[in-house]
Structure formats: C-alpha cells, structure tokens
Amino acid sequence: MEHGVFSHKGLHFRLPVKDDLEIVQNLRNDESTWVHLSDPRPVGPADQKAWFESIGWKGGKMYFVVYDDANPFVGLVRLDELDQQNRSLRVGLDVLPELRRRGYGTRIYEAMKAYAFDHLNIHRLWLCVLETNKNAIDLYKKVGFKLEGRYREAIFRYGHYVDYVLMSCLENEHRREDASG
Numbered sequence: 001m002e003h004g005v006f007s008h009k010g011l012h013f014r015l016p017v018k019d020d021l022e023i024v025q026n027l028r029n030d031e032s033t034w035v036h037l038s039d040p041r042p043v044g045p046a047d048q049k050a051w052f053e054s055i056g057w058k059g060g061k062m063y064f065v066v067y068d069d070a071n072p073f074v075g076l077v078r079l080d081e082l083d084q085q086n087r088s089l090r091v092g093l094d095v096l097p098e099l100r101r102r103g104y105g106t107r108i109y110e111a112m113k114a115y116a117f118d119h120l121n122i123h124r125l126w127l128c129v130l131e132t133n134k135n136a137i138d139l140y141k142k143v144g145f146k147l148e149g150r151y152r153e154a155i156f157r158y159g160h161y162v163d164y165v166l167m168s169c170l171e172n173e174h175r176r177e178d179a180s181g
Contacts, residue, residue: 005064006119008111011104013064013077016055020065021048023073023096032097036133038155038164057082066108071096074104077112087123089116105136109143117171126168130155137165144169144177 004012016024025048027033034040043051055063061080067073074095081090091112095104116122127145129136145167153161 004067006115008114009107010068011074011107011111012067013111013115014067016052016063016065016076018052020073021045021052024048024051024076027076027094027096030097032100033094035157036130036136038128040157066095066104071099074099075108077108079112079116081126087121089120089122089125091116091125091127101135105139106143109139109145113144113169113174117174123171124168125174126166128164128166130157131163131165132157137167140167144173146173 004014006013025043025045028048029042034042055061060082061078063079064077065073066075066077076094078092079089080092081088083089091109093105093108093112095108113125116125125145126148127140128151129140131137131150146169148166148168150166151164154164155162
C-alpha cells in the first residue's frame with residue numbers, strides 16, 4: 001500500500017491510485033451514496049478513468065483515499081472550489097456504506113479541518129448538503145460547521161425539488177474548538 005500523504009489520530013490519507021477506481025465507482029454508484037449527491041447519474045469504467053485523469057490541483061480538485069490499520073479503504077474525500085484569494089475551499093466525503101455510523105465521518109472531517117486550516121492556509125471550509133440528508137447535517141454541526149444559507153429547491157429528488165443547504169466552518173471557529181477541546 002502506498003504511504004499516506006498525511007495522518008491524523010489513526011486515520012491516513014493518500015492520493016487515489018488506479019487500483020482504487022473500481023471501489024470508488026462502486027461507492028459512487030451505490031444508491032445510499034448517489035441519492036445525496038447533486039448528480040445522481042451512474043458512472044461507468046470510462047467515466048471513472050476520465051475522473052481519475054482529471055484529479056489534482058491543476059484540475060482544481062484534490063481527492064484523498066482515507067484508510068486506517070483495519071480498513072484499506074474507508075472513504076474518499078474531495079477538496080475543490082479552491083478560492084486562493086479569499087482562502088476558501090469546499091470539502092466532501094463519501095464513506096463506504098458498511099463503515100458508516102462508526103464515527104469515521106466525525107474523525108475524517110476533524111482531520112480535514114486540521115489539514116485545511118493548519119497546512120493549506122484556508123480561512124473558510126465549506127460544503128453543501130441536501131436538506132433531506134439529516135444524518136449528514138447533524139454530523140456537520142457536530143464537527144463545527146454552521147448553517148450559512150441554502151440554494152432553494154436546487155436539487156431534484158424523488159419527484160420533487162429540495163433545498164441544497166450551505167454550511168461552513170471558519171478558521172477562528174476551528175481554533176476555538178481546538179483550544180477548548
């Protein structure tokens with residue numbers, strides 16, 4: 001296994017490799033994943049290959065495979081929408097269905113906040129989530145993200161439109177959490 005790019009409290013983060021493409025494709029095509037994404041269309045092997053060739057900061061997107069000592073693949077983190085002038089970055093995460101509800105989301109978002117604020121010099125880390133994804137919203141609040149606004153009726157799911165909720169965490173909020181925790 002390739003060595004991690006960085007580690008945080010027992011989790012390791014590495015860049016995706018070609019051997020990851022099938023597991024990433026299966027994760028993306030799992031209904032419990034895509035139903036919460038802005039684009040519900042399935043991806044095939046050619047789509048997955050094109051995705052793999054497009055990732056990297058030059059393409060404006062960075063992905064990390066998350067793993068630990070017990071699991072060679074826990075999930076996939078996305079960093080994109082980098083605004084260098086305003087020091088803002090979007091984050092997203094998909095955890096394998098069989099590993100959900102085991103605390104990985106909390107630990108991964110804590111690690112990504114530390115990475116973004118301590119190493120990438122980010123001021124604002126943000127994300128969007130479907131208003132119907134209550135578990136995710138609870139997780140984001142738990143790890144310090146605050147409601148910022150919403151894109152009203154922006155996403156079509158189950159025959160009707162739902163709001164896309166915008167949440168963020170600021171560097172100073174993260175620093176206060178670190179100091180008190």
